[in-house]
Amino acid sequence: MPGPTQTLSPNGENNNDIIQDNNGTIIPFRKHTVRGERSYSWGMAVNVYSTSITQETMSRHDIIAWVNDIVSLNYTKVEQLCSGAAYCQFMDMLFPGCISLKKVKFQAKLEHEYIHNFKLLQASFKRMNVDKVIPVEKLVKGRFQDNLDFIQWFKKFYDANYDGKEYDPVEARQGQDAIPPPDPGEQIFNLPKKSHHANSPTAGAAKSSPAAKPGSTPSRPSSAKRASSSGSASRSDKDLETQVIHLNEQVMHQLWPHL
Numbered sequence: 084m085p086g087p088t089q090t091l092s093p094n095g096e097n098n099n100d101i102i103q104d105n106n107g108t109i110i111p112f113r114k115h116t117v118r119g120e121r122s123y124s125w126g127m128a129v130n131v132y133s134t135s136i137t138q139e140t141m142s143r144h145d146i147i148a149w150v151n152d153i154v155s156l157n158y159t160k161v162e163q164l165c166s167g168a169a170y171c172q173f174m175d176m177l178f179p180g181c182i183s184l185k186k187v188k189f190q191a192k193l194e195h196e197y198i199h200n201f202k203l204l205q206a207s208f209k210r211m212n213v214d215k216v217i218p219v220e221k222l223v224k225g226r227f228q229d230n231l232d233f234i235q236w237f238k239k240f241y242d243a244n245y246d247g248k249e250y251d252p253v254e255a256r257q258g259q260d261a262i263p264p265p266d267p268g269e270q271i272f273n274l275p276k277k278s279h280h281a282n283s284p285t286a287g288a289a290k291s292s293p294a295a296k297p298g299s300t301p302s303r304p305s306s307a308k309r310a311s312s313s314g315s316a317s318r319s320d321k322d323l324e325t326q327v328i329h330l331n332e333q334v335m336h337q338l339w340p341h342l
Contacts, residue, residue: 128178128211129243133236140235143227149238154252158263164234165225166191166264167200173241174207176250182207189261197223197264215240225267 141149143161151158154172158164171187182203188196201219208215215236221229 126178126211128213128240130212130214131236131239131243133239141238143231146231146234146238150234153241154261156261156263160227160266161231161234162225162227162267163263164230165222165267166197167204167222168261170204170237171200171207172252172255173237174204174211175255176252177241177244178207178211181210184255184259185257187259189256189259192264194223213240 147158147161150156150164150169154169154176156169158169164170166188168187168189168191171182172184174182175184186203188200191197191200198219201217201222205217205219207213208217218229218233222233
């Protein structure tokens with residue numbers, strides 16, 4: 084619906100967007116810009132499309148600096164846009180009332196929280212007739228290229244729709260702390276590490292083998308015991324030899340008593 088001081092032409096167009104020809108007939112006036120064709124419904128967004136891969140884009144550092152400056156955030160990497168919170172605030176800035184910032188999770192750290200924010204963004208896109216399809220499944224994974232492509236598109240969308248009005252992003256968040264989401268790389272590398280010993284193929288064998296008892300002697304005999312054993316064997320052989328000689332003498336005496 085038009086504003087309180089705006090009237091509609093007979094064909095439903097806002098009078099600010101029409102002209103008259105020489106015969107007095109009202110013809111809708113369609114505004115053209117370098118970024119694309121403006122939407123004709125009152126209050127709807129200007130859709131922008133990427134038509135060439137050679138279009139001028141910002142570097143990763145410049146785009147993050149721009150995001151931080153516009154909506155007062157402290158992001159350090161493009162990948163942190165995966166939370167969707169920044170886009171929600173941009174939409175509140177461009178089209179006040181199209182999204183409820185109270186529902187936005189500005190401290191999101193988990194993937195399901197990122198998805199929640201992007202659902203809010205999708206609803207605001209639909210409300211404002213934005214044609215862009217949001218690749219939510221790719222963005223929430225925190226991959227660099229996917230998030231860079233989307234923010235590059237959003238920068239063009241912002242330029243086509245921003246009307247220059249003042250906006251206080253901190254006040255609009257109503258006290259919510261906008262904490263940057265963790266770096267997706269850090270989330271992977273900071274996972275609890277399993278013990279290397281537990282994963283060792285010899286760990287099971289080590290556990291199953293019986294522990295050595297205190298004070299137990301080794302299975303291999305010592306040199307002292309070996310020496311003692313050999314000495315005992317020598318004495319036994321000599322005693323046996325003596326007995327054999329004595330028996331032989333007795334037998335010979337019985338056979339030849341006069342000898």
